Structures are given as C-alpha cells and as structure tokens.
Amino acid sequence: MKGSTRNLLVGIAYIGLLGGLLWLAQSTLNNYYLRILAVIGINIILTVSLNLTNGFTGDFSLGIAAFMAIGAYTAALLSLPVAMKTASFPGLPAWLQEVAVPFLPATIVGGLLAAGVAVVVGIPVLRLRGHYLAVATLGLMVIVRIVANNWQDVTRGARGINGIPPVSSIWWTFGWAVVTIYVVWMIVNSPYGRAMIGVREDWLAAQARGVNLLRTRLLAFTLSAFFAGCAGSLYAHLITAITPSSFSFVITFNIVVMLVVGGMGSITGSVLGAVLLTLLPEALRQVETALASGGTPVYGLSQIIIALLAALVMIFRRQGLFGGKELRLPGMVEREMRD
C-alpha cells in the first residue's frame, strides 16, 4: 500500500477515534466541563495557527486577540437573528440588518476579514527584519479595541453584543481544530513550509535560494490570522456575549505560553501545550478561590504561575516540551519528500 493512502486511512481512523471520545464526553460530562473542552478545541486552533508565524516562520505576532475580535464581531453580526438586529442595532446598514447568516459561513467570513486586516498590517511591517511585528500587532490590538468601543452603530461600544446564537459546541471547535491541524501540517510539509523554515533559520540563505521573504512571511501571518478569526467566531458563539474587553492581551499572552511550552515549530507540541495550559488555569482558579482571604479570591495568582512557567521554559528549556519535533502517532508513516 502506498504511504499516502495508508496515512489517509490511519488519519480517518484517528478522526473516528476523536469522534468517539467527543461523543463519550458529550454523553457523560456536565455543561461546565463541556465548555472547558470546547475552549480546549479553540485554543488548539489558536496555538497551532500561531505556530505557523511564531514557530515555523520565526516572526513574532502578538495579534491573536485582535484577529479573534475581528472574527468574533464579524461572525456575530452576521449570525444574529434578524429580530434581534432590528431591536438592538438600529444603526446597522440595511443589507446587514435583513440577513441572518448560518454559523459556518459567518465563521468563514469572520476569518477572511481577519486575514484581510493581516495583509494590510503585514505588508508594511513584514518587509522589515527584526521584531517590529510584535509591537505592530499589539498596536493592532489597541486599534481594534478602540474601534469596538467607539463604533456604536455596529459594535454597540462597551455594551458589546449579546444574545449570539449558542450554536458552538465541542463538535464545531474540534472539527475546526482538525481542519487547522491538517492545513498547517500540509503547509509545513510543502515547499511553502520549507521556505518558512528557511526564513526562520537563515533569511539570507533562504533569499539566496530564491525564497520571496515578504510573500512567505505574509502567507504564514495571513493564514494564522484567518484561523484566529475563525476561532474568535467559535468563541463568540460559545459564550454568546462579547464586549471589547473580551479580547484582551491576556488571551494573546496565554496562547503564546501554550506555544512555547509545547515547543515552537512542533504541531503536536502546540496541541499538547493548548490542552495543558487550558486545564492548568482552570485548576488554579479553584486554588485562587480556595485561598480567598476575607472573601476575595487571590486574583492574579494563576496568571503569575503561567508567566513564571513561560519564563522558566525560556531560561531552562528554550525548545519547549517537544523541541520542534513531532510526536509520531502510531501507524503514521513519514511522508516522502519528492525533489
């Protein structure tokens, strides 16, 4: 049997296994745990897609929260029921007020809009070397938040959007997670991915071999933004209410930590990092409440531990848990690279 056919079959088997596990979770867990599980799926999407920029291409984007916000607001505005739009958003343009788009297309449009913004930001910034992208994407986060706070007609400002249809579920988030992993995996193992790794390892040598630096970096950045936008939509339809402050820097930082703990440049590492670091703060939150002195929980503790973890990983195990290597799933065979 050819390697690719075999991998396809094994892949289908794994997806079947995942489906079985999700079905098991669906029928045994209560809503609280199901929600955490759904968030794990969202965080896998975010971490794996961020890996494309920060891990494989070596650019440092901090735009996750901004792209999530763009995707979330766009998709929410598209999918809100018409009756709710006429009641809460009298200022919306008529064409938008009269439609209620289903969840999937709304999510894709949200992702596309995030990707479009990434192109606009990426073209000036990615022509430069160095980590200007980090500051520019943080700036983008500030801009997005300000627009969300001020554009009353469309975003309702600080009141945010509520009553978003609660259609997101573990099936959607893990479905998207599988798509994200597949796309990123295919890209990384394609000539585009080789070019990205080349840019990361030695941009000068890569350029000398004919790699178009801007195009390669922009592809990684834009694709990453697309998935972040989709994740934003999944998140909005999970928690059903969003405000400008839902998409704060803390989200970006935590995803970065998931990435570095798992190991930049490793997809399986990203998945594991996302799972571990979604569960850890959830556990620590219980500790914060348990340590409550005089009625107020010890806020900040869980965030300190996450940050400390990131700093320690950077100082003592820079390559993260997986060190840029992939955990080989049993049954999978190495894809042959043809010259």
Place this chain on the structure above:
Amino acid sequence: MITPTYVAQQIINGVNLGSMYALIAIGLTIVYGLLRLINFAHGDLMMLGAYLGLLLLSATFTPLALTLLLPMLVIGLVGVLVERVAYRPLRGAPEVTMLITSLAVSSIIENTMVMTVTAQPRAFTLPSGVNQLHTVAGVSFSTLDVLTVGLSVALMVALTLYIRTSRTGIAMRAAAENLRAARLMGIDINRVVMTAFLLGSALAAAAGWLWAAKYSTVEPFMGFLPGLKAFVAAVIGGIGVIPGAVLGGYLLGFAEIFFVGFLPPAFSGYRDAFVFALLLIILLIRPNGILGVSTDERA
C-alpha cells in the same frame, strides 16, 4: 475656535506629554540598541515607580523631592535585578526568546501588584502647591507641568553628557554599534548592559511618577500603553539612537495632542488608534526612523 492662545495651550500640552514619552523611550531604545530586545517589562517598571512614589507620598514627613528620587534609585536597581535574573541567562539566545521572557516578566510584575495591592485604581495626590495653576497671557499650566518638562530635559541632558563623556558611556555606544567587536576590545558587556538597565529603569520610574501625578491615579496596568507608545516613539525617532528616542517622544506627544486638539471631538476617542496607525505609516515610508541609520544585519 482656534486662536493663538489655544494653539499655545496645545503646544504646552504636547511638550508635556512628549517629555514623558521621551523619558520612557530612552530606556527602551538603549536596551534595544544593545540587546535587540523589545523590553515589554519597561512600562511596568514605570508603574512600580509610580506606586513607590505613592507609598512615600502617603508618609507625610517625606520631602517631595525624595518621593521622586528614591523610586528612581530603587526602580533602577529593580531593572538591574530583572536583567540579571531573567535576561542575562538568555544572552546569545534567539531574539524571540528574550521577547517572550520580557512578556512573562511584565505579566509577573503586573499580576504580583494585582495580588498585593489589588487592581483597584488609587488616587495619586501631590501636595496642593504642586498642582497650582498659572496663567500667562491666557495660557494656563501648573507647577507640575513646569516640573515635568524641566526635570525631563535635565535628566535627558545629564544622560547625554554621561553617554558622551564617561568611560561607561563610551563603552555603551561602542557596544550598541557592535556588541561582538566591543567585547573583543575588552569592554565588559555585562557592566554596560547593567548600567543601561539602571539608567533606563530610573528614567522610567521618573516618568511613572510624573504620569501618575498628571493623571492623579495609579493602577497595576497603567504602564502597558505608555510603554507600547514609547516604543512607537523610539521607532519614529530611529530605534537604538538616544536623540532619536527624545525626538520621537516629543513628535509623538505633539502628534497625539494635536490629533485630539485640532480635529472634531468625534475623533478624540480614536487617539490611541492614531498613534499605532502612525507607526504603520512610519514603518512603510521610513522604517529606520528619522535619525536612525540603515544598518544591514550581518549574516
């Protein structure tokens, strides 16, 4: 109504804000010049300076000058400590590694403050004389404004003299130009970097004190946005160049105040968005900043 008095008032406000940006940007630019590190924890040192000032102000017997100078000294040492503990073990590591570590340090500092003094904003009040308003030819400013501008300029002049004439200052410039060559010439890089963090953090603490005095409040996340904007200022002026940080700081201060002051009020909510849009434009048309020189990285 745009009258000459109004314009003069805006200029005063711009100088004021610009001074604070310049003070913060200097520390960022020195560190970036030496280590290629965007120190995200810089704004948090500014916040710590403000809190320490508040602590000293609440002790009634402390002379006013001491409530500013002592935080500068202490936060300068905190900056040195941060470098020693978090950044020095990473010397020679990829730039991304230090960047992530500085994000982590920033988060640790902010959340430690949340844990100890809570996220609740606190009033930062100076003795009444300092906030007294003066009016000259219809333009009003407070004693604090004079103090802000005077102190900032004094500190910047002192720093420039130090960098230009002292042995460590000369070593610092050499190391910023080429770290490896400077080391080969026998310059103690650790000492240079330590001095850079000491001076930069002390200036940040001063800026934090002045910022808190201007807006009469302190809170654990107050350093994030000024720190980020000061980096924009440093990029505008030319990152790595100290006069560039000063120039960028003042330009950004003016640009921001004029944006709010001369455009219809509907725009004023978009003030911070304007700052970062400006960054994108600068990166597009003059990526090395105004005073920056194009340095091609050696492979």
